Amino acid sequence: DIQMTQSPSSLSASVGDRVTITCRASQNIGNFFNWYQQRPGKAPNLLIYGASSLQSGVPSRFSGSGSGTDFTLIIGSLQPEDFATYYCQQSYSTPLTFGGGTKVEIK
Amino acid sequence: EVQLVESGGGLVKPGESLRLSCAASGFSVSNAWMTWVRQAPGKGLEWIGRIKRKSDGGTTDYAAPVKDRFTISRDDSQETLYLQMNSLKPEDTAVYYCTSGEAWGQGTLVTVSS
Numbered sequence: 001d002i003q004m005t006q007s008p009s010s011l012s013a014s015v016g017d018r019v020t021i022t023c024r025a026s027q028n029i030g031n032f033f034n035w036y037q038q039r040p041g042k043a044p045n046l047l048i049y050g051a052s053s054l055q056s057g058v059p060s061r062f063s064g065s066g067s068g069t070d071f072t073l074i075i076g077s078l079q080p081e082d083f084a085t086y087y088c089q090q091s092y093s094t095p096l097t098f099g100g101g102t103k104v105e106i107k
Numbered sequence: 108e109v110q111l112v113e114s115g116g117g118l119v120k121p122g123e124s125l126r127l128s129c130a131a132s133g134f135s136v137s138n139a140w141m142t143w144v145r146q147a148p149g150k151g152l153e154w155i156g157r158i159k160r161k162s163d164g165g166t167t168d169y170a171a172p173v174k175d176r177f178t179i180s181r182d183d184s185q186e187t188l189y190l191q192m193n194s195l196k197p198e199d200t201a202v203y204y205c206t207s208g209e210a211w212g213q214g215t216l217v218t219v220s221s
Contacts, residue, residue: 001171034208036152043145043204043211044152055209087152091208094168096142098152 002026004016006099012107019075021089021102028068032092035064035073038101047086048073078104088090109134110212113203116215121194123219129188129205129212137161137183142208143190145201145217153201158188172198195219 003026013019025033031051036044046055048064051071061076075082083106088099111134115127129141142157154181158179167179178191188205195217202214 038152043214044206045211046209049208059115083142089154094154094157095170096154098154101151 001095002029002093002097004088004090004097004099006086006088006102008102009100010103010105012105013078014107015078015080017078019078019082019104019106021073021086021088021104022101023066023071023073025069025071025090029092030088031067032090033064033066033071034089034091035062035071036087036089036090037082037084038087043089044087075104108130111205111210111212113205113212113215116203116217118218118220120221121196121219124191124193125195125217127190127192127203127205127215129190131186131188134186134210136181136186136188136206139207141179141188142206143177143179144204144206146198146204146214147198147201149190150201155203156190161190169181172178192217202208 003004005024015092035048038044047058052064063074065072085101087101110132112130140159143155143219146154153175156179158167180189197219200219204214205212
């Protein structure tokens with residue numbers, strides 16, 4: 001199985017901050033890679049697919065980059081509604097594994 | 108508006124069975140690769156299986172912890188996805204989501220406890 005390692009597992013940030021979350025795959029997955037946001041008590045929400053394509057309706061302050069084994073999610077200017085947990089996922093081969101999550105908290 | 112609504116969760120004893128349903132509206136389950144994902148209390152997301160659309164063979168894949176116990180199926184005429192769960196274990200306790208990747212249901216809680 002492909003292992004997905006996210007870092008950090010949590011971070012504290014202020015509104016307006018630029019936030020960077022990284023994810024590393026245990027093998028080359030090309031750009032078969034997604035980012036999800038999950039607010040407390042809610043279902044996950046697709047933010048980025050194909051490593052860098054912004055899902056329709058997602059604010060442009062979110063961006064994704066990377067390919068192969070190393071991927072990055074950047075929130076350009078953190079907003080109050082962005083305090084949530086973020087998950088990466090590889091869609092290269094089954095089982096389609098998720099990273100452990102990054103909880104973004106208010107500083 | 109695309110909507111997925113799961114149902115069928117509840118409290119069961121170890122070894123028992125349960126079938127979850129995921130009803131779609133504004134969206135064609137029959138034309139999508141559909142996936143079940145679960146989340147144990149306070150834990151992260153776990154992919155448990157998927158079913159391809161019929162035009163891609165309609166085959167299923169499962170994660171190791173549920174293989175041979177869980178079965179994903181689909182009723183295209185009802186636009187409904189199912190997850191049949193047999194031989195349930197306490198570690199299967201989780202919120203279960205159906206998803207196309209883009210659209211997600213609200214989740215249904217399954218609790219396995221004696």
